[in-house]
Amino acid sequence: MNITIGDVARMANVSKGTVSAVLNDKNTVSEATRKKVLAVIEKLNYRPNQVARSLSIRQTKSIGLVIKEIDNPYFAKVMKGVFDVCVKSGYTVLLGSSELDPEQERQSVDTLRNQQVDGLILSPLHGENQDFTYLAELLRFKYPLVMLEPVQNFTTNVVSVDNVQAAYRAISYLIELGHTDIAYFAGPQYSAHSENRLEGYRQALIDHNIPIRKDLIIQAGSNIEDGYRTGTALFSSSGDKPTAVFCYNDLVAVGLVDALVEMGIGIPEQVSVIGFDDIAFCESARIPLTTVHMPTYEIGEAAATLLINQILVRDKVLNEKIVLDAHLVKRQSCGPKK
Numbered sequence: 201m202n203i204t205i206g207d208v209a210r211m212a213n214v215s216k217g218t219v220s221a222v223l224n225d226k227n228t229v230s231e232a233t234r235k236k237v238l239a240v241i242e243k244l245n246y247r248p249n250q251v252a253r254s255l256s257i258r259q260t261k262s263i264g265l266v267i268k269e270i271d272n273p274y275f276a277k278v279m280k281g282v283f284d285v286c287v288k289s290g291y292t293v294l295l296g297s298s299e300l301d302p303e304q305e306r307q308s309v310d311t312l313r314n315q316q317v318d319g320l321i322l323s324p325l326h327g328e329n330q331d332f333t334y335l336a337e338l339l340r341f342k343y344p345l346v347m348l349e350p351v352q353n354f355t356t357n358v359v360s361v362d363n364v365q366a367a368y369r370a371i372s373y374l375i376e377l378g379h380t381d382i383a384y385f386a387g388p389q390y391s392a393h394s395e396n397r398l399e400g401y402r403q404a405l406i407d408h409n410i411p412i413r414k415d416l417i418i419q420a421g422s423n424i425e426d427g428y429r430t431g432t433a434l435f436s437s438s439g440d441k442p443t444a445v446f447c448y449n450d451l452v453a454v455g456l457v458d459a460l461v462e463m464g465i466g467i468p469e470q471v472s473v474i475g476f477d478d479i480a481f482c483e484s485a486r487i488p489l490t491t492v493h494m495p496t497y498e499i500g501e502a503a504a505t506l507l508i509n510q511i512l513v514r515d516k517v518l519n520e521k522i523v524l525d526a527h528l529v530k531r532q533s534c535g536p537k538k
Contacts, residue, residue, distance in 0.1 A: 203244045203245065203246045205219050205220065205246075207244060207246070208237065208240050208241055208244060208246050211240045211243075211244065212236050212237045212239075212240040214233060214236075214237060218233065218237065219237055219241075222234050222237040222238065222241075223241075259318045259511070260315075260316050260317065260318055261290055261291050261292065261318065262291060262292040262293070262294055262315070262316075262317045262318060263282075263286060263291055263292075263293055263294070263317050263318055263319050263320065263321065263504070263507055263508075263511075264293075264294050264295075264296060264309075264312030264313075264315070264317040264319070264320045264321070265279065265282055265293055265294070265295050265296070265320075265321045265322075266295075266296040266297065266298060266305065266308045266309060266312070266320065266321070266322045266323065267279070267295070267296075267297050267298070267323050268297065268298055268299070268300060268323050268325065268388075268391075269297065269299060269300065269422065270295075270297040270299065272422065272423075272449075272451070273450075273451075273477075273479040273480060274449065274450075274477045274479060274494065274496055275323070275496075277496035277497045277500065278323075278348070278496050278497070278499055278500040278503075279293075279295070279500060280497055280500060281496070281497040281498060281499060281500020281501040281502075281503070281504065282321060282500040282501070282503060282504040283500075284500075284501065284504075285500070285501050285504035285505055285508070286504055286508075289504075289508050291318075291504075291508065294312055294315055294317055296308030296309070296311060296312055298325055300325065300388050300390055300422070301325075302325050302327070302329075302330050302331065302390065305324070305325050306331070306334050309322070309334050309338075310334070318344060318511045319343070319344030319345060319346075319507045319508075319510060319511050320338070320343070320344070320345050320346070320507075321345075321346045321347075321348065321503045321504065321507055322345065322346070322347055322348065323347075323348040323349065324347060324348075324349065324351055324392075325390035325391075326351070326390050326391065326392040326395070327389055327390045330390065332351060332354065335351065335354055335356075336354070339354065339355070339356065344507055344510040344511045345357065345507075345510070346358070346359060346503045346506050346507045346510070347359075348360060348499065348503060349392050349393060350392075350521075351392075355519050356519070357506050357507070357510065357519065357520050357521075358520075358521050358522070359499050359502045359503040359506060359522045359524070360499070360521075360522075360523060360524070361494060361495070361499075361523060361524050361525065361526040362523055362526070363393050363396035363397050363400065363526075364396045364397070364399045364400040364403070365400060365526075366397070366400065366476070366492045366526040366527075366528075367396070367397040367398075367399070367400025367401050367404070367446070367476075367492070368400040368401075368403055368404045369400075369492070369527075369528050370400075370446055370474050370476070370492055370528055371400065371401050371404035371405065371446060372404050372408070373474075373490075373528060373530070373534070374444045374446070374472060374474065374534065375404065375405075375408050375410065377444075377472065377534060377535065377536045377537060378536050378537035379442075379443050379444040379472060379537045380410050380443075380537075381413070381416065381440065381441075381442045381443050381444070382401075382405070382410075382416065382442055382443075382444045382445070382446060383416040383417070383418060383434065383442040383444070383445045383446070384397075384398060384401045384416065384417050384418070384445075384446050384447075384448075385418055385420035385427065385430055385431075385445060385446070385447045385448055385452050385453075385456065386398060386417060386418065386419050386420055386448055387420070387421065387422050387448030387449065387452070388421060388422050389419070391422070391448070393448075394448050397446075397448065397476065398417065401417075401446060416442055418430055418434065420447070420448060420452050421448075421452065422448065422449060422451060422452065423451050423452070423455070424451050424452070424454050424455040424458070425455060426451075426452055426455060427447060427451065427452035427453060427454060427455025427456040427457075427458075427459070428455035428456070428458050428459045429455070429459075430452075430455075430456070431445075431455065431456035431458075431459035431460060432459045432462075432463070435459065435460065435463055435465060435471075436463065441471075442471070443470070443471060443472065443537050444471065444472040444473070444474070444534070444537075445471065445472070445473050445474070446474045446476075447473065447474065447475050447476065448476060449475060449476045449477050450475035450476060450477045450478065450479045450482055450489060450491055451475075451479075452475070453473050453474065453475030453476075453489055453491070453533075454475070454485065454489070456473055457473055457485070457486075457487055457489070457533065460473075461486075461487075467487050467533055468532065468533055468534050468535030469535065469538060470538075472490075472533065472534040472535055472537075473487075473489065473490070473533045473534070474489075474490045474491060474492070474533070474534060475489050475490070475491035475492070476491060476492045476494070477491065477492070477493075477494045477496070478491045478492065478493035478494060478529055482529075482531070483531065487532055487533050488531035488532045488533065489531055489533045490528070490529065490530050490531045490532075490533045490534040491528075491529055491531070492526050492527070492528055492529070493526060493527050493528070493529050494526050495524045495525065495526065498524055499524060502522050502524065506520060506522065
């Protein structure tokens, strides 16, 4: 049940105007009344509807951008695309990051709304326990919004790539090289991209009549340390080892390469490695990394352009889906199975 300002007013035995004055820190309310209202707000866990409050406020020529990880090079290029479009259009960009924490994601959205940004670009976390109440509220008020990946059961503007197809191409390439024992180092639990890439991995194996081994689908993470840790554990264990590994992103792939080199395992002579994103140092790494190129800058550009267009026609909900192309870049980290 949603608690309203009317509920607070009734329990505190004051008017809605008095509750509003307390929330806005006006000096028209006595200290005793203020304390009484604040006590009721705390008891009911009331959160003011910032979306509704801000709809009547004029545009601030600013937008909010909420990403998943502030130190991930993937998002650096996305941010650059967003910033460049906004600068040309006279908008300021305010940044938030969930850091893979659903509660911090919600808080970032709330903070940016409190800053009265005119719209939001959001790279959302996913998962069975993810609470999208805030998203439902934004859409109910036709708030200008662009998602960097779709959220099931929600109709929004989306800018993305076909992660399933991109992963399918990567696995098919490894199969063409003769690999059949292919591991997938999956990404964070809250990443829809990781799930989509897993689907592409599975489809490619099925289409080539290769059995799917559950022991080769391994939850890794999203950074270099995750790739190093997961790679060390896998290749130092007993039993059959994969001859190729498809990684959730380039950072995980770099960590895996570090682990393999440290263990004296040849790349690509013994193990082929594919990353995802094509971040800046992939080509110049000590073993240039085969990877899926993500059009990160173009994603940022398209998202900012779409958001500004919706801000200008905010009396209706837009439902545009922009799918950009991701392609495989072949470098020295992959080779034929020997």
